[in-house]
Amino acid sequence: MKTRDWQGILVTAVSIAVLVLLWEFLVAWMHVKPIILPPPSAVLRELASEFPWYMGHAWYTLLVTVGGFGLAVVVGVGLAVVIVESALLEKTIYTLIVGLNSVPKVAIAPLFVIWLGTGAEPKLAIAFLIAVFAIVIDTVLGLKSVPADILDLGRALRGSRAKMLWRIRFPCALPSMFAGMKVAISLALVGAIVGEFVSSQRGLGYVILSAQGTFDTARVFAAVLLLAIMGMLLFAALARIERWALPWHASQQEHRPSA
Amino acid sequence: MSVGHEAAGIRIDRVTRVFADAGITALAEVSLDIRPGEFVSILGPSGCGKSTLLRCVAGLDTPSSGVISVAGVPVTAPPEHLGIVFQRDALLEWRSVLDNLMLPIEFRGGDVAAARGRARSLLKMVGLEGFEGRYPAQLSGGMRQRVAICRALVDDPKLLLMDEPFGALDALTRDQLNIELQRLWLAEHKTVLFVTHSISEAVFLADRVVVFSPRPGSIADVIEVDIPRPRRLAVRTGERFHGYSTRIRTLFEGMGLLKEDA
Numbered sequence: 001m002k003t004r005d006w007q008g009i010l011v012t013a014v015s016i017a018v019l020v021l022l023w024e025f026l027v028a029w030m031h032v033k034p035i036i037l038p039p040p041s042a043v044l045r046e047l048a049s050e051f052p053w054y055m056g057h058a059w060y061t062l063l064v065t066v067g068g069f070g071l072a073v074v075v076g077v078g079l080a081v082v083i084v085e086s087a088l089l090e091k092t093i094y095t096l097i098v099g100l101n102s103v104p105k106v107a108i109a110p111l112f113v114i115w116l117g118t119g120a121e122p123k124l125a126i127a128f129l130i131a132v133f134a135i136v137i138d139t140v141l142g143l144k145s146v147p148a149d150i151l152d153l154g155r156a157l158r159g160s161r162a163k164m165l166w167r168i169r170f171p172c173a174l175p176s177m178f179a180g181m182k183v184a185i186s187l188a189l190v191g192a193i194v195g196e197f198v199s200s201q202r203g204l205g206y207v208i209l210s211a212q213g214t215f216d217t218a219r220v221f222a223a224v225l226l227l228a229i230m231g232m233l234l235f236a237a238l239a240r241i242e243r244w245a246l247p248w249h250a251s252q253q254e255h256r257p258s259a
Numbered sequence: 260m261s262v263g264h265e266a267a268g269i270r271i272d273r274v275t276r277v278f279a280d281a282g283i284t285a286l287a288e289v290s291l292d293i294r295p296g297e298f299v300s301i302l303g304p305s306g307c308g309k310s311t312l313l314r315c316v317a318g319l320d321t322p323s324s325g326v327i328s329v330a331g332v333p334v335t336a337p338p339e340h341l342g343i344v345f346q347r348d349a350l351l352e353w354r355s356v357l358d359n360l361m362l363p364i365e366f367r368g369g370d371v372a373a374a375r376g377r378a379r380s381l382l383k384m385v386g387l388e389g390f391e392g393r394y395p396a397q398l399s400g401g402m403r404q405r406v407a408i409c410r411a412l413v414d415d416p417k418l419l420l421m422d423e424p425f426g427a428l429d430a431l432t433r434d435q436l437n438i439e440l441q442r443l444w445l446a447e448h449k450t451v452l453f454v455t456h457s458i459s460e461a462v463f464l465a466d467r468v469v470v471f472s473p474r475p476g477s478i479a480d481v482i483e484v485d486i487p488r489p490r491r492l493a494v495r496t497g498e499r500f501h502g503y504s505t506r507i508r509t510l511f512e513g514m515g516l517l518k519e520d521a
Contacts, residue, residue: 149349156317156337157366167365171353248353248394
């Protein structure tokens with residue numbers, strides 16, 4: 001990493017530390033009840049006291065999130081490909097998908113419990129449903145963003161439909177697909193938590209809901225902290241995969257033309 | 260360095276192209292015979308249908324009436340062994356320079372190893388040796404267009420179509436690429452159909468300059484350029500070159516495209 005990157009990390013770390021200390025100090029100084037806002041030290045103590053228990057629930061939420069997201073990628077990209085390849089499907093399915101996207105998915109969550117029971121399936125389904133729209137819409141956008149002269153070139157080279165799709169449209173769509181996936185991974189986490197809120201005995205969503213029942217505010221904060229870390233790590237992992245998969249795109253962002 | 264394909268002749272026979280939706284006649288009864296191995300510039304103002312003609316030859320567009328044949332075969336789809344270069348280089352940003360050059364082989368088939376060797380020697384001819392692994396975003400506009408030209412030549416086409424390939428480049432780079440294109444052409448002797456709106460570029464490169472009149476596009480004049488090759492940039496200030504340019508400029512003035520006294 002370059003010196004500038006390290007400086008950026010340092011600035012972020014220091015500002016977070018300052019905020020946490022301020023929080024600790026203000027809560028003590030203003031005598032805020034721990035049930036309203038526990039000090040960060042209490043949250044960390046709570047987290048440390050039952051760390052394996054927290055990790056177990058976090059693991060469950062992570063699996064549901066990644067599972068729902070993975071399903072959304074496979075189905076979403078597949079749908080986008082058939083939509084772009086068929087004018088009929090674009091008029092029917094795509095219009096339907098864009099319309100459905102405006103329905104608040106959270107409102108349908110209880111339906112999935114009725115349909116799929118109280119196991120992991122309804123949570124996966126909700127994470128999937130919330131995440132899939134961003135992927136379909138951005139992938140369709142990407143597949144259609146191929147410049148006209150590159151399509152002409154492919155035709156002049158007598159490229160088959162499959163070659164045009166896999167060697168021209170698909171790589172051209174990748175940056176847009178990654179943009180969609182970055183939105184979708186955060187949405188999948190939201191979906192997993194919503195699913196656990198609606199009915200669950202496991203996961204961080206369940207931890208939050210049950211702690212709320214006993215007014216254990218420190219426990220709620222501990223779970224929220226884990227969720228925040230999980231969200232950031234998932235996003236960072238995708239960004240890393242993106243840089244690996246699109247070296248040409250990264251090179252465009254980082255270096256200026258050398259000649 | 261050519262490995263075998265013979266240059267193709269082109270016969271354009273009373274080709275008309277009407278865009279019915281827009282109510283535009285882009286080409287009206289255009290006829291032209293191009294010999295195998297000939298370099299023909301199509302010169303005309305913007306919107307005169309010269310690109311439409313090139314797209315029809317490439318099989319990317321279909322004439323409303325009339326017939327185009329390449330190497331004796333009527334064009335109904337993109338012909339085999341065709342190289343094409345557009346105004347914007349149409350490089351695939353996600354592929355390295357060498358992988359961009361391999362696209363025609365992947366699409367049309369052929370000997371991959373031989374093509375790779377030919378790709379390297381073409382890049383060397385345009386001064387891009389050592390750039391094989393770079394991505395297009397790391398190249399300048401002139402270098403990108405050089406790569407696009409090499410890509411069009413990599414599987415030894417019978418015919419090279421160029422649609423204002425240097426239109427987006429600065430004047431110096433443009434001159435340099437004119438020289439390099441001449442060198443490539445002298446080495447390969449492909450049939451070239453070169454669309455441009457620059458008088459000096461058209462004359463400098465071509466055996467024949469076909470001057471188009473504005474919409475509906477039709478051939479106003481065909482000028483044989485009798486200047487020996489290899490031509491140096493300095494020929495552009497010579498008497499003969501001046502004679503050709505003046506003749507073309509007079510044609511454009513007659514069409515009302517150039518007016519010195521308003």
